[in-house]
Amino acid sequence: MEMKKIFIFIIGAALFLASCKKDPLNITPDGRLTLDQVFKDQIQTESFVNTIYGKIPLYFFNYNSYGFLAGITDEAQDNRNTFIGGMALQWQNGALTPSSSPLAGMLDYSIWWQGIGYSNLFLANIDNANISDTAKKSRLKGEVQMLRAFFYWELVKQYGPMPAVSKPFAAGFDFSALTRPSFQEVVNFIVSDCDAVIANQNVPLRITDASERGRFPKAVAYAIKTQALLFNASPLWNQSNDVSKWAAASQAGQQAIQALTVQGDYQLYQDYGQYFLKTQDLGGSILDHETIYELPYPAGVFSVINTIPTNGLIIGTSAGACPSQELVDSYDMQGTGEPAVLGYSDADHLQPIINPASGYDETNPYVGRDPRFYATVWFDGSHYGVINGVDHNIQAYVGGSDQLLPYLQFANTRTGYYLRKWYDPLIPANQLVQQSKWKKYRLAEIYLNYAEAENEANGPANAYAAVNIVRSRAGMPNLPAGLTQDQMRDRIHRERRVEFAYEEHRFWDVRRWKILSQTDKLVTGLQIAKNGGSFTYSRFVTERRGFGWQDKYLLFPIPLSEASLIPDFSKNQNPGW
Structure with a gap:
C-alpha cells in the first residue's frame, strides 16, 4: 500500500465523546474529502487505512523527555528524573490524576478512542467501497479489524473495561446511557475481531514485501488474542x-x-x-x-538519549534510563541455569538472598550470567567498543570515566549501569544514525x-x-x-x-499479577570502589518513589472530562481514583 495521506478531519480532538457526537468527516473548501469521496476512490480508501495506522504511538524512548516506560518500573531509574517536565519526575510526584497523565500523547485515552473511531468508520463503509478486487477489499477490512482490536486492547489494559462500540455513533446518540461492561465482555469483543482476521484467507500471515512495511500481518491477531486472554x-x-x-x-x-x-x-x-x-x-x-x-x-537517535558519558564527549546528552540492580539480580547463572538472587531479606533490597546452588560469586558479580544480561546491560568492565580511536571498557567505578554520580546531572548513571540493548557501538554517535525500531510483537x-x-x-x-x-x-x-x-x-x-x-512488558505484568506494591516502591544501584586490582561493591537505594506503586495505579483513572459526562463512568471510576 502506497503511504499517501488524505485530509480526514475528526471534529473534536480530545476524547471520543467530543469526536463522536459530530460528523467525523467535514466538507471544507481547501481540498478535504467527504466520506463518499473517500470510499468512491480506491487510493483514498487505502489512504484512510494509513491514517488509522498513523494513530499507533511511537513507544520506545519517546515518552515525555525521551523516557522509557521502564524508567517508572523496577527495571530502571530514569537519569532525567529531576527534570521538571519529564515523565519520571511527574510520575513519582503523583501527576497521574483524572485530570492529567505524565504519559499523555503516548499511552493516551484519547488516542485509543480516536483509533477506534476511525476503525469503526472505515468498517461501516468498506463493504460498499469502490474496490473491484474483492481480495484486496477483504484484506483491508481484516487489517482494520486488527487495528480496532489493537486500539481496544491498548485502551482496556490501561483503563479497564470500556464500552464495546462496533459502529460509528449515530446523530443524537445518548452518550449518558453508556455503561462499563465486564472485562470478560470487552475481551470477548476484541477476540472476536482477532478470530475474524484469523479466518480471513486474504490477510497474509506475515509481511514479505518491503513496500508493505508497517502493515499488520495476520500474526498480529494471534499476538493480541494471546495477550488479551x-x-x-x-x-x-x-x-x-x-x-x-x-x-x-x-x-x-x-x-x-x-x-x-x-x-x-x-x-x-x-x-x-x-x-x-x-x-x-x-x-x-x-x-x-x-x-x-x-x-x-x-x-530517533538512540545514541544521543541513552549513552555513556565517555561517548558523550562526542555528542551524547544523557545516560537515559539506567538498569536497576533489581534487573541485574534477575539474570540467572548460565552454567547452572539457576537464579543467582532469590530475593531480598530487607525492604530496601540491600541484603540479597544468594542462591548457593547457582554458582554466583558476589565478589565477581558479572561473571557467568545469562547471555541476555550482556546483551542488555553495560556494567563495569564490559567492553564498549572504540571511541575516538581508543578501545574502551566501561569504567563505572568511583573515579572512572563512566562513574556513578548520584546527584543532579544527566550524563552519568545513578545506578552503576548503562543500557546496552538496542545500542550499536559500531555506529559512531556523531553520525546521528537512527539505529533502532520498536518491535511491538514478537x-x-x-x-x-x-x-x-x-x-x-x-x-x-x-x-x-x-x-x-x-x-x-x-x-x-x-x-x-x-x-x-x-x-x-x-x-x-x-x-x-x-x-x-x-520492552514495556514489565510495566503491565506487575499490574496484572497484582504485585505492583511489592516491586515499584524503590530501585537500587551498585557503587563500586576500585582498590588497586580489586573491587568492593556496595548496594544502595538510588530512588524512593512516593507515588506509582500503590494499588490504585494498577489501572489509570478515567479522565474527569469523560466521567463527568457519562454517569456510569463516574459511578464506576477505577478503584482509588
Whole structure:
C-alpha cells in the first residue's frame, strides 16, 4: 500500500465523546474529502487505512523527555528524573490524576478512542467501497479489524473495561446511557475481531514485501488474542482464579504457536543481542523470522538519549534510563541455569538472598550470567567498543570515566549501569544514525504467554518446551525437571523479566499479577570502589518513589472530562481514583 495521506478531519480532538457526537468527516473548501469521496476512490480508501495506522504511538524512548516506560518500573531509574517536565519526575510526584497523565500523547485515552473511531468508520463503509478486487477489499477490512482490536486492547489494559462500540455513533446518540461492561465482555469483543482476521484467507500471515512495511500481518491477531486472554486470566481480572480462563489463554497460545511456527515460518532469531540492532528485513530470503510487528519508522537517535558519558564527549546528552540492580539480580547463572538472587531479606533490597546452588560469586558479580544480561546491560568492565580511536571498557567505578554520580546531572548513571540493548557501538554517535525500531510483537512473547497460561491451567508438564525454546535461543540450559506449578510460575515470571527487559512488558505484568506494591516502591544501584586490582561493591537505594506503586495505579483513572459526562463512568471510576 502506497503511504499517501488524505485530509480526514475528526471534529473534536480530545476524547471520543467530543469526536463522536459530530460528523467525523467535514466538507471544507481547501481540498478535504467527504466520506463518499473517500470510499468512491480506491487510493483514498487505502489512504484512510494509513491514517488509522498513523494513530499507533511511537513507544520506545519517546515518552515525555525521551523516557522509557521502564524508567517508572523496577527495571530502571530514569537519569532525567529531576527534570521538571519529564515523565519520571511527574510520575513519582503523583501527576497521574483524572485530570492529567505524565504519559499523555503516548499511552493516551484519547488516542485509543480516536483509533477506534476511525476503525469503526472505515468498517461501516468498506463493504460498499469502490474496490473491484474483492481480495484486496477483504484484506483491508481484516487489517482494520486488527487495528480496532489493537486500539481496544491498548485502551482496556490501561483503563479497564470500556464500552464495546462496533459502529460509528449515530446523530443524537445518548452518550449518558453508556455503561462499563465486564472485562470478560470487552475481551470477548476484541477476540472476536482477532478470530475474524484469523479466518480471513486474504490477510497474509506475515509481511514479505518491503513496500508493505508497517502493515499488520495476520500474526498480529494471534499476538493480541494471546495477550488479551492471558490478562483476562491473570489475578487482576480473575480474582477467583477461574481455571477455565487460563485454559482459554493456553489454547489460544497453542493455536498461535501452531499457526506461526508449523503452518508458517516464524522462528526465534538466533542471536538475542543482534536481534535488537536489526531492522526487520522483508523479502524472499529474510533473516528475521521472529518479528511479528515492528513500527515502520525509526524511533530517533538512540545514541544521543541513552549513552555513556565517555561517548558523550562526542555528542551524547544523557545516560537515559539506567538498569536497576533489581534487573541485574534477575539474570540467572548460565552454567547452572539457576537464579543467582532469590530475593531480598530487607525492604530496601540491600541484603540479597544468594542462591548457593547457582554458582554466583558476589565478589565477581558479572561473571557467568545469562547471555541476555550482556546483551542488555553495560556494567563495569564490559567492553564498549572504540571511541575516538581508543578501545574502551566501561569504567563505572568511583573515579572512572563512566562513574556513578548520584546527584543532579544527566550524563552519568545513578545506578552503576548503562543500557546496552538496542545500542550499536559500531555506529559512531556523531553520525546521528537512527539505529533502532520498536518491535511491538514478537514470537518469544507467544511462547511465554502460552507457557504461563498452560502452567496455571494444567501444571508445568507442557509449559517446559515453550520456556526452554526461549532459553535455548539465549544460550541458557533447560529448566530443571520436576518443578512444581509454583516453581514454574516463578521461573516464567523471571523469564519474562529478562527476555523482555525494557520492552514495556514489565510495566503491565506487575499490574496484572497484582504485585505492583511489592516491586515499584524503590530501585537500587551498585557503587563500586576500585582498590588497586580489586573491587568492593556496595548496594544502595538510588530512588524512593512516593507515588506509582500503590494499588490504585494498577489501572489509570478515567479522565474527569469523560466521567463527568457519562454517569456510569463516574459511578464506576477505577478503584482509588
